[in-house]
Amino acid sequence: MDYLIFSFSLMLVYIGLAQLLHIQFGLLGIPNFGVVGFWGIGLYGTGVLFVEFSVPLLPSIILASGMSALLAYVLSVLVLQRSGQAILAATLALAAIVSTLVITEKQLTNGVQGLGTIGFPFGKLDNRNAIFLGILAIVVGSLFWGGARLRDSRLGRSMIAIRDNEELAASLGKDTSATKRMTFAFTCGLMGLLGGLSAPLHQFLVPYLLAPSLTFAVWIALVLGGKAHNFGAMVGVFATFGLFDILVETYAPVPTEYALLVPNFKLFCYGVLLVLIIMFRPTGILGEEGPRVRAKPAPPTLRSAPLEED
């Protein structure tokens, strides 16, 4: 039961990260390949503040998220106005820097030996891990609520305009680079928040957690589910992490001699799924969701000339 609660908590973290990536890439068009870096600053920032400096858990998480947002803001000033491929490489490089620094700064992070332990809040209660799952569910749920609200808001529309044609959006008087910078920093800060919330889940932090595989798992889930759909992140994580890491690893009757092959087979399947989806359904399982616009009937005087059906 504890294991299942842990798996579901981890799945919620993945869903949250994929949802934030949906805002960054699906709506705004920023290819952030450094998800694990921003998440990792939140994770290790919380761990270091909590263990080494004895800061209580909640302020640690908030401070670490703030660090993540600040770093994202600095990076966005540096490279966000470059092409997508440059942003991609820069964010990937940032994640590599974070994971290297976690290994080298031994006096803070304890290096490869690991940093611990970070306990759950409400340590006196028996079902504290279930309560924490509830907290995560509230945080991730509000990300979806925020995503749906964003979609129909003025900011969401200008984000989609920037994604589709930045010059055009700028010519209409939108401050495109400020919108990109602030949205990127804010969403990366939320990635840091999810990282901070992951610290009590993992309890013991090791640099291995910061491997780029997390970034790719989140990307695969988002692309699979539908990058421009508000529920694409959720569906994608169910179809990857939910299906393979929870259903197959917990319930499938795999003979023990093949058990070590299961993670490799899983990643092989991810690759195949990713290729198939981009070749045959590039908008993902759910497709793209248009903004909900109430159709206004056109004034009848303009209808004198026959309009083309589109």
Place this chain on the structure above:
Amino acid sequence: MLLLDAIFIGLLEASPLVLAAMGFTLIFYQNGFMNIAYAETITFGAYFAILFNVVLGLHFYMAIVPSMLFSGALSVAVYLAVFRPALNRGVGPTEMIILSVGVSFMLRYGLILAVGPENLFLNEPNISYMQFLGMGATNLQLIALVLVFAIAGILYWIIYNTGLGEQMRGLANNHELAMASGINPHRTSVAIWFVAGCAGGLSGVFSGVFAQVTPYMGWNMILITMLVTIVAGIGSVRGALVAAVVAGILTAFITLVSKPLYSEVILLLAFIGVLTFRGSKAA
């Protein structure tokens, strides 16, 4: 003396990177997307070398050429099976990168399922230490260095002096005009993917013989290859050659004056800095 050491060690370390960066750049130049699956071309090059050198028992130097050709063939097969259909469907550049990540996962974990995740070792030829301009190196390292730069020279010659290179540069600069002049883009692409695959395979063989052959070796090289390519000015093979050598020497220099692990951090920061201050939006 420190500088000379750094240049020498850097050149030795950069030799596989030079080949990888050139091949990666060629594909970028030809088809306009960053092919992450190029990592697997490098890995498979080393595994083909294992096949010829360890399984079939060929001498190491004899195994180099067939491994290289097999990698080239693999690269062409992947292009024809996945990337050409995707390009024909009009998949955008960022989606192409994600697609290539998918291809990379497929090949890498397919390989692990087929041969297992263990680290393998190539049967090295006799190794002797030599003195070269006052610095020690093994004969293998020196041979690799000479061979890599000879092949880099041949690639350079192909791109800037032959018909194929001219066609490629024409297609990259103005696709419609090149096609109107009677250049067949598919034939040129197949040729480029073959040459790039050969370069990647060779890079894998050399990085495999210097250390060990693992399923993750190409993946570990691809980030630095990507950064070198971007910093070198997308698509300039000349730039990739220079940037790879500079990156190697820089890494060696920083490693000599600081802790080894910091060299990676400083190099990555330098790359982000170059991306920032290059100025042109088209980077």
